[in-house]
Amino acid sequence: MASINIDNVQKAFGKVIAVDHLNLDIKDGEFFTFLGPSGCGKTTTLRMIAGFYYPTKGVVRFGDKDMTRVPPEKRNTGMVFQNYALFPHMTVFENVAFGLRVRKVGSKELKAKVEEVLQKVRLEQYAERQVSQLSGGQQQRVALARALVIEPEILLLDEPLSNLDAKLRDEMRSEILRLQKDYKITTIYVTHDQAEALSMSDRIAVFNFGVCHQVGTPSEIYNEPANDFVAGFIGEINLLPVNISRMEDDYIFVEVQNGENDSELAVRNAPFNYNQENKGNLALSIRPESIKILEKEAEGKNIFKGVVEEVHFFGSLINVVVRVEGLKLQVNALNSGLSRNLQAGAEIWVELPEEQMRIIPVVTGDAS
Amino acid sequence: MIKNRDTRLTLLLLIPVLLVLIAYVLYPSLRTIMESLQKDGSMTFGNYSDFFTQESKTNLEALWNSVYISVLSVLVSALIGIPLAFIFNRYDFPGRGFFASAAIMPIVLPSLVGVMAFMFLYGETGLIPNAIKDLFGLDEVPFKIGGISGILIVHAYTMYVYFYMTVSSAINKIDPSLEEAAYNLGANRFKVFWKVTFPLLTPAIVAASLLVFMISMASFSAPFLLAGGFRVLSLQIYFSKINGDMEVAATQSVILSIVSISFLLFMRWYQNRKDYRMASKGIGAHRSEVNNPVLKWTLVFTGIVGVIILLLPHFTILLLSLVPDGTWTWQTYPSVFNFENYRLLFQDPNIFKPLKNSLLLSVIATAGNLVFGVLASYVLVKRKFVGKSFVDILVMIPWALPATVIGMNLIFAFNEPTIFSFGNILVGTFWILPLAYFIRHIPLVVRSTNAVLEQLDDSIEEASRSLGAKWFYTFRKVILPIIMPGVLSGTLLAFVESVGEFPTSVLLYTLSNRPISIEIMNQLRMFNMGQAAAYGMIQIALIALVLFISNKFFGVKAEKSLS
Numbered sequence A: 001m002a003s004i005n006i007d008n009v010q011k012a013f014g015k016v017i018a019v020d021h022l023n024l025d026i027k028d029g030e031f032f033t034f035l036g037p038s039g040c041g042k043t044t045t046l047r048m049i050a051g052f053y054y055p056t057k058g059v060v061r062f063g064d065k066d067m068t069r070v071p072p073e074k075r076n077t078g079m080v081f082q083n084y085a086l087f088p089h090m091t092v093f094e095n096v097a098f099g100l101r102v103r104k105v106g107s108k109e110l111k112a113k114v115e116e117v118l119q120k121v122r123l124e125q126y127a128e129r130q131v132s133q134l135s136g137g138q139q140q141r142v143a144l145a146r147a148l149v150i151e152p153e154i155l156l157l158d159e160p161l162s163n164l165d166a167k168l169r170d171e172m173r174s175e176i177l178r179l180q181k182d183y184k185i186t187t188i189y190v191t192h193d194q195a196e197a198l199s200m201s202d203r204i205a206v207f208n209f210g211v212c213h214q215v216g217t218p219s220e221i222y223n224e225p226a227n228d229f230v231a232g233f234i235g236e237i238n239l240l241p242v243n244i245s246r247m248e249d250d251y252i253f254v255e256v257q258n259g260e261n262d263s264e265l266a267v268r269n270a271p272f273n274y275n276q277e278n279k280g281n282l283a284l285s286i287r288p289e290s291i292k293i294l295e296k297e298a299e300g301k302n303i304f305k306g307v308v309e310e311v312h313f314f315g316s317l318i319n320v321v322v323r324v325e326g327l328k329l330q331v332n333a334l335n336s337g338l339s340r341n342l343q344a345g346a347e348i349w350v351e352l353p354e355e356q357m358r359i360i361p362v363v364t365g366d367a368s
Numbered sequence B: 001m002i003k004n005r006d007t008r009l010t011l012l013l014l015i016p017v018l019l020v021l022i023a024y025v026l027y028p029s030l031r032t033i034m035e036s037l038q039k040d041g042s043m044t045f046g047n048y049s050d051f052f053t054q055e056s057k058t059n060l061e062a063l064w065n066s067v068y069i070s071v072l073s074v075l076v077s078a079l080i081g082i083p084l085a086f087i088f089n090r091y092d093f094p095g096r097g098f099f100a101s102a103a104i105m106p107i108v109l110p111s112l113v114g115v116m117a118f119m120f121l122y123g124e125t126g127l128i129p130n131a132i133k134d135l136f137g138l139d140e141v142p143f144k145i146g147g148i149s150g151i152l153i154v155h156a157y158t159m160y161v162y163f164y165m166t167v168s169s170a171i172n173k174i175d176p177s178l179e180e181a182a183y184n185l186g187a188n189r190f191k192v193f194w195k196v197t198f199p200l201l202t203p204a205i206v207a208a209s210l211l212v213f214m215i216s217m218a219s220f221s222a223p224f225l226l227a228g229g230f231r232v233l234s235l236q237i238y239f240s241k242i243n244g245d246m247e248v249a250a251t252q253s254v255i256l257s258i259v260s261i262s263f264l265l266f267m268r269w270y271q272n273r274k275d276y277r278m279a280s281k282g283i284g285a286h287r288s289e290v291n292n293p294v295l296k297w298t299l300v301f302t303g304i305v306g307v308i309i310l311l312l313p314h315f316t317i318l319l320l321s322l323v324p325d326g327t328w329t330w331q332t333y334p335s336v337f338n339f340e341n342y343r344l345l346f347q348d349p350n351i352f353k354p355l356k357n358s359l360l361l362s363v364i365a366t367a368g369n370l371v372f373g374v375l376a377s378y379v380l381v382k383r384k385f386v387g388k389s390f391v392d393i394l395v396m397i398p399w400a401l402p403a404t405v406i407g408m409n410l411i412f413a414f415n416e417p418t419i420f421s422f423g424n425i426l427v428g429t430f431w432i433l434p435l436a437y438f439i440r441h442i443p444l445v446v447r448s449t450n451a452v453l454e455q456l457d458d459s460i461e462e463a464s465r466s467l468g469a470k471w472f473y474t475f476r477k478v479i480l481p482i483i484m485p486g487v488l489s490g491t492l493l494a495f496v497e498s499v500g501e502f503p504t505s506v507l508l509y510t511l512s513n514r515p516i517s518i519e520i521m522n523q524l525r526m527f528n529m530g531q532a533a534a535y536g537m538i539q540i541a542l543i544a545l546v547l548f549i550s551n552k553f554f555g556v557k558a559e560k561s562l563s
C-alpha cells in the first residue's frame, strides 16, 4: 500500500497537451476516482502512474519514492484494463498466476494464492477454463484477480465497467468495492459515469481538457462545486451569469445579467456561498431540488412570479421548467402535494433560498 | 539519460533489423546500380543510352515484350478470376464448396514444375494435342503451345488465382444491404451491378491487377522453358550474365527494378488511401440458390470441366513420376508404370543429393526468416520510431524486385569480400543460396507476422509489464505464444517456396549445393522426364502438406499471404 503524490505534472504528445499542472495527493487505502468527459486526460494520468507514459514535466511519487521514470514492471501496480487484456493463450489459472510466476513464487505458495484470490472473486470452479470461454463479467473478475494476486501497492482501474450491461455493472461495482475494502488497497478508478463516481469513491478528481478542476469527497463535489464546469458536469444545475451589485455583512446582492427586470437576488454571505478570492466572471448556481415552489403569492426575499413552461414526469420526481423574468429555471419537486397538479401555463411563485445559492467562478466561457 | 528505457529497447531491436536490411537488401541493390554506371572503367550513363539506342533493339524489344505480356496476363487472368469469384461466392449449386477450393489449386504447383507440366500436356509432343490427333485421325497435332501463347497460358493458369482470391474476399465483405437498398430504390440488376457492386470491387480489382502485373514482369520459369526466340527482360538478364556482359546485366536489372518498384510504390499509395467503402464489415455473403435446372447443371458441368483442367497439370506430374525413365521413348503414350523413380530418389545418393540440398538450404534460410521476420515485424508494428516508412519500404523491396534481379544484386555485392560477408567472397560458396532464399522471403514472413501482431491489442503487453514482467519475459511468454500460429504458417510457406525456388538458384548455384529445381532442369535436358516429375511431386506434396497443416492446426489460410 502506498500514497500517491503527483507533483505539478504535465504530459504533452507533440503539440497536444493532454495533462497540465496536475497536483494530486492520493491517500493510503483511498478509493480515488478520476471523473471527466471523454478526452480530458484521465487515461493519460492513469498511465503515467502505471509507468506506460513518462511525464513531460513534474514528478510522480509513491509514498516518498520518486517513481517518475521507473519502468512499469518495477512499480508493483495492479492494472485492470478497459478491455481486460487477458492473455488469450492461457487458462484462468495461468492468467492469474502470471504475475506470481514473474516474481518466482514457489509452486505450492503460488497455487494457494491463486486459489485464494479466485475464491475471493468467486471463480474457483473456472480455474481450468480457457479465458475465451468466459462471460464478460467473469472475464472482468479474472482481470481483477490477476491484478490483486500480486498484492500491488496500488490498484488502477480504467473504466472497467464500460463494457458491461446495467445489471452486471451494479453487481461488479459492489464487488470491486468489497475487494478494495478487503485488501485495503489504494485504488484509482477512472470513469465518465458520474453516478458511479459519486456512489463509490472516497474522493473524486474532476478533469476537463487536461486540467483538474476540483478534488473532493462526493458530497463536496456535488454540493460545493468549485466552478461552473464541475457544477454543470455533475448532476443538473441552474447557472445564471451574475454581477455583484453590493455586499453587506449578511448578504451579497447580485444582478442577473440579461434578465428582463433588474431585480436583485440576495445570497447569504458565508464561505459556503461565496469565496472572496473568486475573480473574473461569476455565476449563480442552485440545484433544481433546492428551489421551492409556492402555491400562493408570498412576500419575502428571492421570491418571484413565474409561468410553468414544461412538466416532465419521472415517477418519484417531477421536473418543472419555469420561466421567471425571461429566464428559464429547472425545478425538481417531489411527487406529492401541489406539484402533482402542475400544468404548463400555470402561474406559480418560486423561492430561491438564500443559503442554497452559491456564487462561483465561470471557467467554461459559455455559462448561460 | 533523458532517453528512457523504451527508446533504448526500440533502438536495440531496430539496429539488427536495419543492419540486415542494409547489408543484404540495400547494399546489393546499390552495387548493381554502381555496376550499371560502369563502362570501360569509367562512370557514365553509357549502358543506359546503349539500352535504348542499341541498333538491334534487343533490349527495347525485351522490355516491350515484358510489358506487353504482363498487360495481356492481367487481362486474361481478370477475365477468368473475376467471373469465377462471382459464381462461387454469389450462387449456390451442388459441389460449389469443392469447386471453390479447387480453384486455388494452381498455387500448389511450384512455377517450374507447373511449366514442365504444361509442356508435357500441351507442347509439341504433349499428351492432349496428340490424343486429339489420334482421336480424330489428324495428320498433324491440332495445336501446341510455345512462345508467347505458351507463356500467356501458363500465366493465366497461375495468376488468375490472385484475382479470384482478392475479388472473392471483397465480395464477401460487401454489405448485402447496400445492394438491397439499391434494388429497393428501383435499380435493376444491371444498374445495381455497375453502380453499386462494381465500384465496391474496384479497389480489389486494381490491387490484383497491380500484383499480377508485377508478378508477370518478374516471371522467369515460364519464359525460360517456353519462350523459344521470344525475348523478355527477366530472361535477357540471365543471358547477359551467362555471356559475361555483367554491365549490361546490371543495366537491365536496374531498368526492370525501376518498373517493379514504381508499381510497389503505386500499390502502397493506392492501398493506404483512406477507404471508406468497406466501412461495414464481417457480413457473411448471401448466396442465391440456383433454381433453374438447366442453368444449375450447366454451372455444375462447367465446374467439373474447370476442375479437370485445373488439376490436369498435377495429374500429369503424378503420372509422369510413375513412368520409369527409358520406358517411354518413341511411343505416343507411356505404357510402364511403377515406383522406380521414387525408389531411386531415396536410394541413389546422387539423385537424393539435390533433395537433401534443397531441404538443408531452405531450413537455414527459413530459420533466418523466422527470427528476422518476428523481430522486424514486432519493431514495425509495435514500436514507434522516426523513419518507419523507410524501414517498411526496405522490407518490401525484395517482394517488388524480380527474383532474377535479386540474384544479380547478390552477385555484384558478394563476388568480392565485404564487411557484410565478414570479408569472404560468397558467390560460388554454399552460403550464397540460403542468403538468396532468405532475402526473397523476408516480405512474406514479415507480412504474415504483421497480420497477427496488428490483431494483438497493445494492452496485452502492458498488462504483462504491469504485472512485473520485463520486456523479454513478456515477449517470450505472452507475445510469441499468441502470434506463433500466424508466424509459423507464414514461415512454412516461405520454406516450401524456398524448396521450389528457381530463378535465384539458376544464377547462384554451385555443383555441390545444387537444389531440386536445378536438378529438374538437368533431368529434363537428359530427357529423364520421370525423374524430373518425381522431384516435382515431392514439392507438390510438401506444399499441400503445409497448406493443410496451416489450415488444420493454425487456423490460418496460408495461401492468403501469397498475395
Ligand SMILES: Nc1ncnc2c1ncn2[C@@H]1O[C@H](COP(=O)(O)OP(=O)(O)OP(=O)(O)O)[C@@H](O)[C@H]1O
Binding pocket: A013, A016, A017, A018, A036, A037, A038, A039, A040, A041, A042, A043, A044, A045, A192
Ligand atoms: N498517445 C497519444 N498520442 C497523442 N495524443 C494522445 C495520446 N494519448 C492521448 N492523447 C490525447 O490526449 C488527450 C487525453 O487523452 P486520454 O486518453 O487521457 O483521455 P480520457 O480522459 O481517458 O478519455 P476517454 O474517457 O475517452 O477514455 C486526448 O486529447 C487525446 O487525444
Ligand SMILES: [Mg+2]
Binding pocket: A042, A043, A044
Ligand atoms: Mg480513457
